[in-house]
Amino acid sequence: MKKNIKKFNLNNFKTPFCSKEKKKFKRYETVNFKSSFFKNSTKNFCKNKKVLIISGPARNGNHIVMSMLDGHHDVAFLPGEDFLLREFFSKAKENEKKLLSNIKNVKDIKFFTNMSGAYVDKWKSSDEFFRKKVIPKFWSGQQPENKSHIVDFQDIVPKINYKSYFNFLSSKINNIRNSKNFMEFFEIYLNALNKLVPEKKHAKYKHLYVYSGMRRELFYILEKTENVICISPIRKFESFYFSYAKSRFSTNTVKQRAFNELWDHWRHKTIDYLLLKKKYPNKIIFVKFEDLLRRPELTAKKLCKKLKIKFSKKLLIPTLLEKKVKGNSSFKKSDKYKGKFYQDSLDSQFRFPKEMLPDEYYEIYAEVSKNCI
Secondary structure (H helix, E strand, O other), X not given: OOOOOOOOOHHHOOOOHHHOOOHHHHHHOOOOOOOHHHHOOOOOOXXXXXXXXXXXOOOOOHHHHHHHHOOOOOEOOOOOOOOHHHHHHHHHHHHHHHHHHHHHOOOOOHHHHOOOOOOOOHHHHHHHHHHHXXXXXXXXXXXXXXXXXXXXXXXXXXXXXXXXXXXXHHHOHHHHHOOOOHHHHHHHHHHHHHOOOOOOOOOOEEEEEEOOOOHHHHHHHHHHOOXXXXXXXXXXXXXXXXXXXXXXXXXOOOOHHHHXXXXXHHHHHHHHHHHHHHHOOOOEEEEEHHHHHHOHHHHHHHHHHHHOOOOOHXXXXXEEOOEEOOOOOOOOOOHHHOOXXXXXXXXXXXXXXXXXXXXXXXXXXXXXXXXXO
């Protein structure tokens, strides 16, 4: 790749990349909402409650943050990433009028539960895997392109209460039909997610929602409410490349086609998250992927300070519903990694040819570093 001539300046980006996606990713583009359902807001969204979202670019450490905070008594449990926000906004992008008609006339709650994964009821599938004692072959770090992952971490299927989640949503079907705006509906769905897992009664953050790459969704939600804080981990391109290339291209080497696609991916999403941070400086917490692994205790303490919760040693053991995990790396790990933050993905074995990196990269990452805790 040729070196950049122009200096990187965040002020030159007036609109995020997600506002005009390539044809391949059009369904993930920002939606120009027409209806009052999306335009209206509510002051009562999660009143007297705090909502924590974990969302940075994909393969940037979202699951590391999630597994770090899992054991903290002040952060609600969540059994994994949930796709509903992405799928809901994508359906609105494709046909907002049809989506609203489906909401107002919905008869089967499966219309919504099937958005928990990509075209599949993720939580139903996860529950079935658990009951059958089946461990899926791939997890979120290894799923093939255009496939939905059911489990988030390698070799672990969490025990969840799918029946309670489904029954709660079913009992709220009239409330959903009569929702005055999206945020009202989203609160119902967050309450449903809490039914999947044991309740942390005295948690400061009553709701946790995790999904990577949610730029358009975050621009929307952070505009509508003061009750949401988002943690966005950001990773250096060099190690991101090897993680994503392994997951999507099944390669451990630097290839031009993969580089071109993944550079665009990293650049676009990182700049969009920087724009989010610029617009909502007190609602977005940037954390370096590398700090999560190299300095987990110091980084956990900084996160706790930002979230205004007490540090706990439990944060130094990555867990899912208090069960030790060995991460969701794109590279399969043995049991010795369980319950540990490991630095393999930062090892020198992943040598990236520096001559391929544009000058702009170092300037973008300097801007990231300036905004990190």
